[in-house]
Amino acid sequence: MSQNIAILIGNTKYDELSTLNCCANDVHQMRELLLATKKFSRILDYIDKPVDLVKDEIRELAESGEGFEEVFLYFSGHGLSNSDDFFMCFSDFKESSPNTTGLSRNDAFELIRQFQAELSVVVIDACEAGRNLIKNHVTPLSYTLKNKFSNFVQFSSCTEGQFSLAGDRISLFTYEFIKACLNKEKGPVYYSDVESALRDAFLGHSSQTPHFIRQGTSQEKFCADAAHLRDFREAFLVAPASDNNQLVSPPATEFALAKEAIKEMESLIPTMDKAQEFINGVFEHTLSASGKTPEINELFDIRTVKYDDFELVQNKRSVIDLLTRRGGSDSFVESDVEKTKRRRPFGISTALAALTSEDEYDTTYNILNHSKLKSVHVGIYFEPKSIALNRVFSEIVFLPRLTECLILTCNSYEKRSSWDSFNEFDGTKKWKWSHHSWFDDPSEVAEDYVSDPYSFTKKYVFSFSEGNT
Numbered sequence: 001m002s003q004n005i006a007i008l009i010g011n012t013k014y015d016e017l018s019t020l021n022c023c024a025n026d027v028h029q030m031r032e033l034l035l036a037t038k039k040f041s042r043i044l045d046y047i048d049k050p051v052d053l054v055k056d057e058i059r060e061l062a063e064s065g066e067g068f069e070e071v072f073l074y075f076s077g078h079g080l081s082n083s084d085d086f087f088m089c090f091s092d093f094k095e096s097s098p099n100t101t102g103l104s105r106n107d108a109f110e111l112i113r114q115f116q117a118e119l120s121v122v123v124i125d126a127c128e129a130g131r132n133l134i135k136n137h138v139t140p141l142s143y144t145l146k147n148k149f150s151n152f153v154q155f156s157s158c159t160e161g162q163f164s165l166a167g168d169r170i171s172l173f174t175y176e177f178i179k180a181c182l183n184k185e186k187g188p189v190y191y192s193d194v195e196s197a198l199r200d201a202f203l204g205h206s207s208q209t210p211h212f213i214r215q216g217t218s219q220e221k222f223c224a225d226a227a228h229l230r231d232f233r234e235a236f237l238v239a240p241a242s243d244n245n246q247l248v249s250p251p252a253t254e255f256a257l258a259k260e261a262i263k264e265m266e267s268l269i270p271t272m273d274k275a276q277e278f279i280n281g282v283f284e285h286t287l288s289a290s291g292k293t294p295e296i297n298e299l300f301d302i303r304t305v306k307y308d309d310f311e312l313v314q315n316k317r318s319v320i321d322l323l324t325r326r327g328g329s330d331s332f333v334e335s336d337v338e339k340t341k342r343r344r345p346f347g348i349s350t351a352l353a354a355l356t357s358e359d360e361y362d363t364t365y366n367i368l369n370h371s372k373l374k375s376v377h378v379g380i381y382f383e384p385k386s387i388a389l390n391r392v393f394s395e396i397v398f399l400p401r402l403t404e405c406l407i408l409t410c411n412s413y414e415k416r417s418s419w420d421s422f423n424e425f426d427g428t429k430k431w432k433w434s435h436h437s438w439f440d441d442p443s444e445v446a447e448d449y450v451s452d453p454y455s456f457t458k459k460y461v462f463s464f465s466e467g468n469t
Contacts, residue, residue: 002069005115006034006043007058009103011077013048015092018078022167023047026076026125026174029236033178034072036232037223051090051103055111062114070119071112075103076171079126081160083322083433088126095434096448113149119220121191122154125173127164129156130211151216153191155198158208161326165208165261173210176201181222182233189223207261207329268403270438276373278405279398281442283378286396286450293454299389299461300382307377309369313397314429316365319408322433323367323399330402332371338364371400382457390415391422392460394453397431407449408433411456 010027012020024047034040044061046054078089080098087093087102094101112120157164157173165172180197181189191214198210223229270278287304310333313319320335339361369376376399382392391414399406409432412425434449 002067002118003042003065004040004070004072005061005068005117006031006040006072007046007061007074008034008043009046009049009054009073009075009077009088011048011090013091014078014089017089017093020077020166022169022171023076025169026171027074029170029174029178030074030076030123032232032236033181033229036229038228039070039223040072048091050092051101054090055103055107058111059114062111068115068117070121071115071117072121072123073108073112074123074125076125076174079124079129079164081128082435086129086160088124095436109149117150119151119153119216120149121220122152123177124155125157125164125171125177127158128160128162129164130159130162130209149215151220152213153216153220154211154213155195156211156213159211161328162208163261163264172208178236182226182229182236184226185230185233186226188221189226189229190218191220191222192218194222265403268437268439272372275371275400275405275438278438278440278442279373279375279400282398282407282446282450283375283396285443285446286453287380289446289452289454293458296382296454296457296461299386300384300392300457303381303383305379305381306375308374310367310377310397313367313377314425315431316367318431319367319397319399320365322406322408322431326401326406326435328401332369332400332402334368334370336366336368338366340364369400373398373400376400380453382453387416387419388464390460392453392457393425394451394456396450403438404435405438406433406435407445409449409451411451411453413460 008027008030010023012023014020027045027047031043031045034043042061044057046057075088078093080087080089080093080095080102082095082098084104085098086105087098088104088108089102092101098104099107108122112122155177157171167175176198177194180194180201183189183197184193195212195214198212202208202210283306287302310316310319316335320337323333323335342360342362377395377397379393379395382394384391392411393414394411395409397408399408410429412427412429414422414425417423432451436445436449
């Protein structure tokens with residue numbers, strides 16, 4: 001007989017992130033909701049458990065039986081989205097090692113796929129949870145769904161660039177998700193019904209917009225009969241909560257939630273001096289690594305450059321795409337795309353031009369720094385002392401935001417064009433990026449996230465002994 005399995009994960013305690021006390025109650029309330037459906041044969045709870053333990057037990061569960069009708073995965077806790085993937089953060093999560101201290105979206109999907117269930121449902125209540133369908137440099141999610149799942153439904157509490165509001169007793173999204181499941185009092189409750197109710201619930205929350213993905217027929221059922229939910233509905237929507245074992249009353253008013261969100265946001269905003277100190281600190285700590293590599297100093301002179309704008313940033317289009325994807329409420333850094341129509345060569349008649357291709361345009365990408373912060377684009381030149389060596393250029397771009405700083409890094413070679421000159425890198429630079437709180441330690445950011453220019457230069461030097469030059 002086919003089984004319906006639910007896996008509920010909540011993380012309240014973090015080594016390097018803020019505590020989220022409500023996540024334990026989120027899991028408790030979701031468990032009560034799923035029990036009320038009379039649908040799930042097994043419901044597993046994981047609160048503040050190590051990510052390796054959770055993954056191992058999910059694998060064992062997938063191998064323990066045959067014939068799974070539905071697998072339901074729920075997560076409540078901190079979330080992080082970087083250029084590679086979205087990560088559910090566990091207690092010891094580190095942004096420098098997200099794949100081993102967190103659960104990536106792709107790994108979660110792979111774990112669920114092992115069940116070979118008719119229906120897979122994922123509910124994520126975490127910041128930045130709403131990942132877009134397609135990324136340029138990772139396996140498209142649409143491809144993953146079509147090739148690995150029969151039917152798939154995902155509910156994310158917010159889009160990729162947004163925060164997901166927590167609460168004193170229960171997270172806002174989890175509360176609204178449960179309410180959406182309880183909306184109907186008769187007949188079957190479809191997951192599409194839940195999605196519709198959630199869309200309405202968040203119409204007035206411009207700072208938090210749930211994100212949905214569905215592959216199926218829209219006939220996927222959350223509960224066969226809404227009447228099963230009657231007792232839980234009455235308790236959840238009416239009874240006040242005084243401890244973790246009682247069901248909850250609705251969270252605070254919308255105005256109170258807004259004040260809470262504003263207060264939380266303000267705690268993430270630095271003074272202008274603090275922001276400048278962070279930028280300067282990251283660059284200074286990156287530069288200070290030269291003392292650890294005296295061999296490099298024997299072969300290269302170090303020269304630095306600092307710019308207060310983004311005029312010389314290459315591959316601006318990818319930077320603009322990142323800014324667009326991250327969104328945000330400020331305009332510290334803005335982009336502008338100019339299209340200029342190309343002039344046709346002199347002598348081509350109008351009639352002949354009409355027969356040729358459509359108008360062609362030259363596109364110019366601009367990135368504008370409105371923040372008044374200095375040194376937002378910095379670089380380290382490794383000027384070779386030997387004529388046999390090319391020049392190495394390492395650069396860092398800081399994109400200031402109100403509550404965070406995006407950092408882009410790139411290392412490149414500049415080949416000799418003559419005995420005393422070099423050509424700029426002639427390819428398309430690929431930026432490595434990460435995002436950070438303004439209150440992070442600049443030395444740790446420089447060590448863990450900035451592409452190490454000295455290691456890159458050493459690798460170039462070693463290539464001579466390996467015969468790869």
